[in-house]
Amino acid sequence: MKPIIRTEATRDFHQAKWNEPIIFELHQEGEKGVEVPLANEEVVSTIGDGVSTIPASMSRKNRPNLPEIGQARVLRHYLRLSQETLGSDFNVEIGQGTCTMKYIPKINELLIRNPKMMDLHPLQEESTVQGMLEIIHNLDLCMREISGMGAFSFQPGGGTQALFAMASIVRKYHETRGEGDQRDEIITTIFSHPSQAATAVVKGYKVITLHPDENGFPDIEKLKGVVSERTAGFVVANPEDTGIFNSKIKEFTKIVHEAGGICYYDQANANGLLGITRAKEAGFDMCFFNLHKTFAAPHMCGGPATGALGVTEALKEYLPGPIVEYDGVKYSLNDNLQHSIGKVRAFHGVAQTILRSYAWIRALGPDGLREVAQTAVLNNNYLYHKVQKIRGASAPYVKGQRLEQVRYSWEQMASETGITTEDVQRRMTDFGLHYWTSHHPYIVPQPFTLEPTESYSKTDLDEYINALQQISDEAYNNPEIVKNAPYNSTIHQLVEEDYLDNPEKWCITWRMYQKKVLKPVLIK
Amino acid sequence: MTKKVHPYIPNMVPKVKEEMLKVIGVENSMELYSCIPEELQLQEEMNIPKALTEYELRRHIEGLLKKNISTNDYINFLGAGCWQHFVPAVCDEINQRSEFLTAYAGEPYEDHGRFQSLFEYQSLLAELVDMDVVNVPTFDWGQAAATSIRMAARINGRKKVLIAATVAPERTKIIANYGSPELEFSNIAFDLDTGLMDLDDLKSKISNEVAAIYFENPSYLGFIESQGNEISVIAKEHDVLLVVGVDPISLGVLAPPSHYGADIVCGDLQPLGMHMNYSGGQAGFIATRDEETFINEFPSRLFGIVPTIKEGEYGFGDVAYERTSFAQREKGKESVGTQTALWGITAGVYLSLLGPEGMYELGQTIMQNSQYTVKKLNKIAGIQGSRIVSPFFKEFIVDFNDTGISVQTINEMLLEKKIFGGKDLSKEFPEYGQCALFCVTEVHTKEDMDCLIEALEDIVTK
Known part of the structure; x- marks a missing residue:
């Protein structure tokens, strides 16, 4: 046998392709996937068929048109579909910037499948869920340290719902003070998640969007120009999705406060900040963290998830209830919050995610959390230096000053070769790598956003860089290769x-x- | 002293770190934070306990979890929005797969399986509710109802919403917060003995300014609202859209709301293969007809099937993407983001396993077991098994008023007998006095139900 000498810069990859039919095509009359529990014979003899009590108008006339499939075939179908899905466990998933695709520790997955977690009902008497409440409370204490806030609710089921809850608190706060009608504007920035603007509108606000100055910073003069007695709130991420940290953030919050507005902080981009800087010192009244991003809970194809919502002591009474409290002896649920916005999600939110994030924090400790932040920033700056050397790629705005991610541009490559960021996206799948362009609108032309987190080794980062390098080479030398990609993915180009x-x-x-x-x- | 390299942070290896710092051109990684002003830099150490090794962590967390008593340990009769059902092993096998667990926002190419699974989920649930369109799941039933109502209001441009007073109070809170300040809500009264909607009250409140009527079937209080057709006729007379919330596990035996005129149907997927997880299993769905005016109002993603350049191959993509906030920010429909996709996939697995017969048998078992419990409860002096006389599905109000004992006391005594009693309704529905909402499903054996009966007999005769 010849020894294997690994010289290829990119991976020789091919994704699974099973050409699996749509589940309905697997139907075979009479087959059965699972036996459901049936009523005991004595129950049946006491009650009869049970369904005759249904009023005729409410009785289902025909069985639902679901397929009938044996258990092994159902399993095989979904296992095959899982193989046609590139989870972050399988790839160097640094291409999904803003989403902090970090390592999901397996120990946490084992812990959440404990029956004493999985089989808890949310309305059980408090004395029977003391362990669960302790976990929620402990996470609350950790999050307070990380943010400087006074209390947390883990009820919101994701970042969007946390943003919505914060917009709801803003409204309730001004209504309580008799300024609900007068304050009808929320200010945000263009390099923030679309949900910041969208959830403000759901709460009935007019949205004012600030565009950046020539260096990519939110423009403080523009902010001064738009705050007024109509300002209800200011919502911003810092760093924004460009990865640029706004060092004047404290002046921003001061300006908004002086106008009587509430400042709320989208901390979806917090991975480079843990133990380094906090919401409180920057003057924010509220913030939220995505537990499924910074705090290592999995993304699960898009939820269930948690947007951990923190507020200052002054706003605690506005939180959605109940919140967990501890009197030194026992843990309890407090649903008597004077100005509570009510509820945003059923019961207590996604408890598994709360447990996972608590476990992750405990696995790292305070030093480990700082190490997470510093390494995420180190990895990002390494990538930043390397990617800018790739022909056709650039990182618009100020030089340096990037923390945990960077929004790059293929503008030059697109104008010189016709290869767009969408073409690159398809081609990256040929190397077993995920690549995302960016949120709309494309303020940065031909954008892509990379966030390497702390989880990937230098070798992993180099693999990703090499793939981008190869695609750039192809774009300049043989653009058809990129145009017609993918080749090694499960399917070919869509006709959309x-x-x-x-x-x-x-x-x-x-x-x-x-x-x-x-x-x-x-x-x- | 050199720092220990943490297993989750490979680039802590000093040699590698140095190499990377050199490439960047800085001496140490803290230099990269020069953009953060000193006054914003945290000076003190966070008051968080020191790191645990994996083994220590496991001991710590399992130690905490041991303090819980689960529905595995005690017999559970709590429902009220989160229900204990049988979860097929294949559901757990699929939703813990690394591929699905750690996937997120992949493209139709590398995530073909994720797209197909969610398309199949949409398709399977569409059959169960007998409607054409189902979304990628939203957070929970409350959110699904809140969005369904806002969709209706956008479709007909009206602002008033009528909600059955029997809708779950928790969901009403979610709906009210989500609808305010734009929408104006009022309740429709109900009959205390039958639970049914008061149609006279409905007629007195409905007008051409009403956007939607919302009720649930089976209702939060367990009874079956049998006037679906009548309500629908009244709604249509005023061009009001009918939004109905449904527990999907009932639809093997109960008529889906589309059969009695619902325009938008919503509900919770948790019964379809999700463990309760202290409420982490909730997931909302919304279903409509295949009409552009409805589809264009969904805030959620809707995956559609498309051909590829290779004949005989198909792929998937986002239908009408331009309506979403991903595409349009504040000009999109409401907002979209991470919600509960994995529970959608799991519900799809569940429906594939059960099939039409399984869904029927399951509905029948639930009806038999719950009726059995009520019948036995009726034999206990002072207890009325079901305060509401209408037929019910899975849940029912047990009336303890004549026992002279409060629900709270009864539940405390049941707990001593290792039983989680029903939800105390005395705060949510004071008009019923000392009543509790009990939930009986296919997971309850005859022994479980008899155990409850014996325990209650013991409690009330003492």
């Missing part, structure tokens, strides 16, 4: 437009596909 935006053709479910696509063909 008409099927996704034309009501005559879109098929959101199999029954729509049968009506619109299959049936007309069969009739012919």
Whole structure:
């Protein structure tokens, strides 16, 4: 056997392709996936069929048109689909900037599957859930240290819901003070998550969006120009999605406070800040962290998740209830918050995620958390230096001053070769790597946002850089390769437009596909 | 002293770190924070306990969890929005797969499996509710209802919303906060004995200014609202949209709301394969007809099937993406973000496993077991098994008023007998006095139910 000498800069990869039918196509009449528990014979003899009590108008006339499939086939189907999904456990997932795709410790997954966690009902008497409440309270204490805030609620089911809860608190706060109608504007920035603006509108606010100055910083003069007695709140991320930290943030919060507004902090980009700088010192009244990002809970294809919502002591009474309290002896649920906005999510939020993040913090300790931040910033700056050397790539705005992520641009490459960031995206999958462009609108032309976190080794980072380098080489030398990608993915290029935006053709479910696509063909 | 390299942070290795710092051109990593003014830099150490090794962590967390008593340890009759059901092993196997667990926002290429699983979930749930369109799941039932109502209000441009007074108070709180300040809510009265909506009250409140009527079936209080058709007729007379919340596990035996005129249907997926997880299993769904005016009002992602350049191959993409806040920020419909996608996939696995017969049998078992419990409860002096006389599904109000004992005391005594009694309704529905909402499902054996009966007999006759 010849020894293997690894010289390739990129990975020789091919994703699984099973060409698995849609689940309905696996139907075989009479097959069964699982036996459901049936009523005991004595119960049946006492009660009868049970369903005759249903009023005729409310009785289902036909069985739902679900497929009948044996258990092994159902399992195989979904296992195959899982293999056609590139989770962050499998790739160097630094391409999904703003989302902090870090290592998800397996020990935490084992812990959440403990029956004393999994099989708890949210309305159980407090004395029977003391362990769970202690975990929630302990996480609350940790989050207070990390942020400087006075109390946390873990009820919001993600960053968007946390932003919505904060907008709700802003409204309730001004209403309580009799200024609810007068204060009808929320100020945000363009390099912040779309949900900041979107949730403010759901709460009935007019949104004012600040654009950056020539160096990429939120423009303080523009802020001064828009604050007024109509300002209800100011919401911002820092660093913003560009990775640039706004060092004048304290002046921003001061200006808004002087105008009578509330300042709330989107800490989705907090991974480079743990133990370094906090919401409190920057003058914020509220903040939230994504436990599924910075605090190592998995993303689960997009939730369930937690937006941990922290407020100053002064705003504690506005939190959605209940919150967990500790009197030195026992843990309890307090649902008597004077100005509470009510509820944003059922019961107590996503308890598994709370447990995972608590476990992650305990695995790191205070020194480890600072090490997370510093290494995330180190990794990012390493990447920043390397990526800018790739032909056609750049990092717009101020030089340096990037913390945990950078928004880059392929503008030059696009103008010189016609290869766009979307083309790069498809090509990256050929190397077993995920790559995301950026949120809309594309203020930075041809954008991509990389966030390497603390989880990846230098070798991992180099693998990602090499793939970008190769694509740049291809774009300049043989752009067709990139244009026609992917080749090694589960599927080939989609033929999208008409099927996704034309009501005559879109098929959101199999029954729509049968009506619109299959049936007309069969009739012919 | 050199720092120990943490297993989660590979680049703490001093040699590697130095090499990287050199590339960057700084002496140490704190220099990279020069953009943070000193007054904002945290000077003291955070008051967080020192790091634990993996083994120590396991001991610590398991030690805390041991303090809990779960529904595995005691017999549970709590429901009220989170329900104990049988979870097939295949559901757990699929949702703990690394691929699904750690995937996020991948493209239709590298995440083909995620897209297909969610498309299949949409399709399977569409069959259960018998409607054409289902979204990628939202946070929970409350959010699904709140969004359904806002969708209705955008469709017809009206601001008033009528809500059945029997809707779960927790959900009403979510709906009210989510709808304010734009929408104006009022309640529709109900009959205390039947639970049914007071149609006269509905008629007195409905007008051409009403955007939507919202009720739930089976209701929060367990009874089946049998006037679906009548409510729908009244709604249509005023071009009001009918939004109905439903427990999907009932739909093997109960008619889906689309059969009695619902325009938008919503509910919670938790019963379909999710463990209760102290409320971490909740996930909301919204379903509509295949009409552009409805589809364009969804804030959620909707995955659609599309061809690829290779014949015989299909892929998936976002239908009508331009409506979302991802595309339009504040000009999009409400907002979209991380919600509960993995529970959608799990619900899809669940429905594939149960199939049409399984869903029917499950509904039947729940009805038989819950009716059995009520029948037995009725034999206990002073206890009325079901305060509401209408047929019910899975949950029912047990009336303890004649026992002279408060629900709180009864539940404390049940707890001593290792039983979690029903939810105390005396605060949410004071008009019923000392009543509790009990939940009986397919997980309850005859022994479990008999144990409750015996315990209550013992409590009230003492």
